[in-house]
Amino acid sequence: MLTQHSPRPEPIWLTVARLLRWDKPAGRLILMLPALWAVVLAGRGAPPLPLVGIIILGTLATSAAGCVVNDLWDRNIDPQVSRTRSRPLASRALSVRTGIVVALIAFICACGLAVYLNFFSFCLCVAAVPFIVLYPLAKRVFPIPQLVLSIAWGFAVLISWSAVTTNLEFPTWLLWGATVLWTLGFDTVYAMADLKDDERIGINSSARFFGRHAADAVGIFFLGTTLLLAGVGEVMDLGISFWVSLGVASVGWGWHYLQLRPRSPKPQVYGEIFGQNVWIGFVLLIGMLLGS
Numbered sequence: 001m002l003t004q005h006s007p008r009p010e011p012i013w014l015t016v017a018r019l020l021r022w023d024k025p026a027g028r029l030i031l032m033l034p035a036l037w038a039v040v041l042a043g044r045g046a047p048p049l050p051l052v053g054i055i056i057l058g059t060l061a062t063s064a065a066g067c068v069v070n071d072l073w074d075r076n077i078d079p080q081v082s083r084t085r086s087r088p089l090a091s092r093a094l095s096v097r098t099g100i101v102v103a104l105i106a107f108i109c110a111c112g113l114a115v116y117l118n119f120f121s122f123c124l125c126v127a128a129v130p131f132i133v134l135y136p137l138a139k140r141v142f143p144i145p146q147l148v149l150s151i152a153w154g155f156a157v158l159i160s161w162s163a164v165t166t167n168l169e170f171p172t173w174l175l176w177g178a179t180v181l182w183t184l185g186f187d188t189v190y191a192m193a194d195l196k197d198d199e200r201i202g203i204n205s206s207a208r209f210f211g212r213h214a215a216d217a218v219g220i221f222f223l224g225t226t227l228l229l230a231g232v233g234e235v236m237d238l239g240i241s242f243w244v245s246l247g248v249a250s251v252g253w254g255w256h257y258l259q260l261r262p263r264s265p266k267p268q269v270y271g272e273i274f275g276q277n278v279w280i281g282f283v284l285l286i287g288m289l290l291g292s
Helices: 012-019 025-042 049-073 096-114 119-141 145-165 170-193 195-201 206-235 240-260 268-291
Strands: none
Touching: 012 049, 012 096, 025 049, 025 145, 025 170, 025 268, 049 096, 049 119, 049 145, 096 119, 119 145, 145 170, 145 206, 170 195, 170 206, 170 240, 170 268, 195 206, 206 240, 240 268
């Protein structure tokens, strides 16, 4: 007689890795990229390698902390959304206490790395924490919560640039603005995938706010990103490699806009656009590195 075996339970370390989103590297890389843009440009193509290592590890720790905080806030909402119901806190695979402990460890790791930066950069790290912690709350009270996330993302530019130069310059703010608009663009695309669930639950998002004009908003955000990055290239007198990479990026963003224009794009389009923005970010990073 055959007996049916129940599936083997997931190892706890793998569940924690999913809580930290280490099984989905695109989201970690897309935060790391603006930080690397900033350190490369501030270092004129030759940033101190130990500092680059600190920034890479710092973005990993910070994004991990942000993911856990987000899931703690949303543990009773995520089960109602098809994309998020299998997350460890939503599915109750991990307890709230475990989530809090993991978040604290991630924040402590980020803080430990931040002490290697100069005092000004460390203060910017501290200033970023409220935006990271309160972003999930913004979804409940603010019509465009993606703006809060975008500002949090922008701190990666300010922290990394100041870690090299100990100050913030005019091109820093151009790069910051480009990062904020870029994040608004790709995260609005991400929100479009959850639009129906968010409307049913009553959660705010930029996709809900812009409604049928969401695709046009994304196009404007990507256009603004292109113009601000062009400003960075002009002010810093970057070489041809940067301009080629910006041309490639602008073509990619234009194609994304066209894909979103139909009233009902194929569901997989949203995830594809998000993933392709990681590659666009790397193309720009190479252009900045070679063009500095």
